[in-house]
Amino acid sequence: MTLLIVIISLALIFDFINGFHDAANSIATIVSTKVLTPFQAVLWAAMFNFVAFFIAKYLIGGFGIADTVSKTVITEFITLPIIFSGLIAAITWNLLTWWLGIPSSSSHTLIGGFAGAAIAKWASFSVIKVPVIVKIASFIFIAPLVGMVVAMILTIVLQWSVKRVNPHKANTWFKHFQLVSSALLSIGHGLNDSQKVMGIIAAALIATHIQHPEIGFGIESISDLPNWVAFSCFFAISLGTMSGGWKIVKTMGTRITKVTPFEGVVAETAGALTLYFSEFLKIPVSTTHTITGAIIGVGSVKRLSAVRWGVTRQLLTAWILTIPVSALIAAVVYFTVGKLLYF
Numbered sequence: 001m002t003l004l005i006v007i008i009s010l011a012l013i014f015d016f017i018n019g020f021h022d023a024a025n026s027i028a029t030i031v032s033t034k035v036l037t038p039f040q041a042v043l044w045a046a047m048f049n050f051v052a053f054f055i056a057k058y059l060i061g062g063f064g065i066a067d068t069v070s071k072t073v074i075t076e077f078i079t080l081p082i083i084f085s086g087l088i089a090a091i092t093w094n095l096l097t098w099w100l101g102i103p104s105s106s107s108h109t110l111i112g113g114f115a116g117a118a119i120a121k122w123a124s125f126s127v128i129k130v131p132v133i134v135k136i137a138s139f140i141f142i143a144p145l146v147g148m149v150v151a152m153i154l155t156i157v158l159q160w161s162v163k164r165v166n167p168h169k170a171n172t173w174f175k176h177f178q179l180v181s182s183a184l185l186s187i188g189h190g191l192n193d194s195q196k197v198m199g200i201i202a203a204a205l206i207a208t209h210i211q212h213p214e215i216g217f218g219i220e221s222i223s224d225l226p227n228w229v230a231f232s233c234f235f236a237i238s239l240g241t242m243s244g245g246w247k248i249v250k251t252m253g254t255r256i257t258k259v260t261p262f263e264g265v266v267a268e269t270a271g272a273l274t275l276y277f278s279e280f281l282k283i284p285v286s287t288t289h290t291i292t293g294a295i296i297g298v299g300s301v302k303r304l305s306a307v308r309w310g311v312t313r314q315l316l317t318a319w320i321l322t323i324p325v326s327a328l329i330a331a332v333v334y335f336t337v338g339k340l341l342y343f
Contacts, residue, residue, distance in 0.1 A: 001215055003080045003341055007204045010087040012236045015197040017094050018106040019049070019240020030182045030268070033261045035175050044179070045186040046241040052190025053234035063230065064282030065192060067222045068132065069199025070206070072111055073118040077127035078207040081334065081341040083200060085120070086113035088337070089330035097318065105286030108322045110196050111136055114203075116327025120334040133323075136284060140319050143274060143285040144293025151270035151297030158266060159301075174261035181268035186241075188275030189287045194233040196284050201229050263298040270294035289319060 027041035036044060056063055073082070090113040094106055115128045162170045202222045209218025219225060271291040278285040 001217070003084065004204060004208055004217065007080055007083050007087065008201055010084065010091065011197050011201050011204075012232055014087055014091050014094070014106075014110070014200075015194065015233050015236035016240035016243075017091060017098070018193055018197070019046075019237040020098070020243040027182065030178050030264060033175070033178065033264045035178045035261060035264070036182075041182070042242050044182060045189075046238045048183045048186035049190035049194070049241050050234055050238040052187045052194065053230060055187060056191055056195070057230065060191075060279070063195050063198055063222070063225070065195035065279065065284045066198035066202060066225070068136075068282050069111070069114075069196050069284055070202040070222055071129060072114050072132055072136075072199075073128050073203070075203075075206060076210070077118055077122055078203050079121065079211070080204060080207060082117040082121050083114065083204050083207070084341060085117035085334035085337065086110070086115075086330045087200065088333045089113035089116065089326050092329055093322065093326050105140070105288050105319060105322050106193060107196055107284045107286045108137070108140065108319070109326045110200065111284070112323035112326030113330040114200065115323075116330035117334045119327070120331035137323055139278070139283055139285045140289060140323075143278065144289045144296070146277065147270050147274045147290045147293030148297035148300070150273055151266050151294040152301050154266045154270055155263070155298055155301040158262065171261055174265050177265045178261050178268065181265045181272065184272035185268040185275070185287075185291065188272045188279070190234060190237060191279050192275050192285060192287060194230075194237045197233045197236075198225065198230055199284075201225075201233070205229075263295075267291060267294040267298050270297065286319070 027036075027038070027045050030036050030044075031038050031041050087110075090106070090109045093109045093113075111133065115133055118127050119125060121127075162173075165173075199222070202219070202225050205217070205219045205225070206221065207218070208215060209220055212218070268291070271287070271294040274290045274294070275285065275287065278290075
């Protein structure tokens, strides 16, 4: 029981870290265009991160992404030390990339850690659901590509729609519109990222039910997940968002390409639409990857040279390394600590 409580606490800590790590994703453009101050922006994003809970619970009527994450490892091979090791690895990688100002994927960090610890425990790849992980990993490339294409289309359409409007007046319009687009992106962030932690907690509760039914605290499936789990996950990520992530804001908002209010609206809207699409598919994707692709799409329409491709290559390298590095860290954690843990 103690280890289960520790795991739930670590999961919520990861969710909090995810909030301030990914705060930059939904506020970088609105800060760089000076529509809101950094403090105002994080409050705005945090509020809509939490609004996402009510949308998922009462409008969508389920948590499909959480279900996908909970099934990364085959159920009968999940143990609490595996989940513990995966969470420690995910937290470690998230804090390291935050410190270095690298906008890496919290989603893939969590998946990599979970799978890596399971492989270390059973010394076999057969304990993980390879098709699920491959599908999730493929969105390292698909999500930014979709975000980029949607952003390019939106840029062309909106440029045409305001071509006869006074530039100063159009700029004022888009500053107001950016409040809406940023809110939409924050809702998408809350919908996607909070559910990943829900999936990990669900896996822990299912493992508890299977291995120690006498405790009476586990669940049979994710459909039995208590309401307090979902509420806590959305609340934790909202609190984390309020604490900010300024190094990553600088990378996302200024280093990839210079962003105007018009381009901010386009990038945030494109990112939000991509996140809603992934919610529909029940695939956990990286908000970081999505908004980066959208910002690149916006810059590319201006001219290809407007995008700082050197920075983009560095980001892509970090994204590709996230799953294997997280898996390796989780394996090390399991061999050094996990084997000493007993339920």
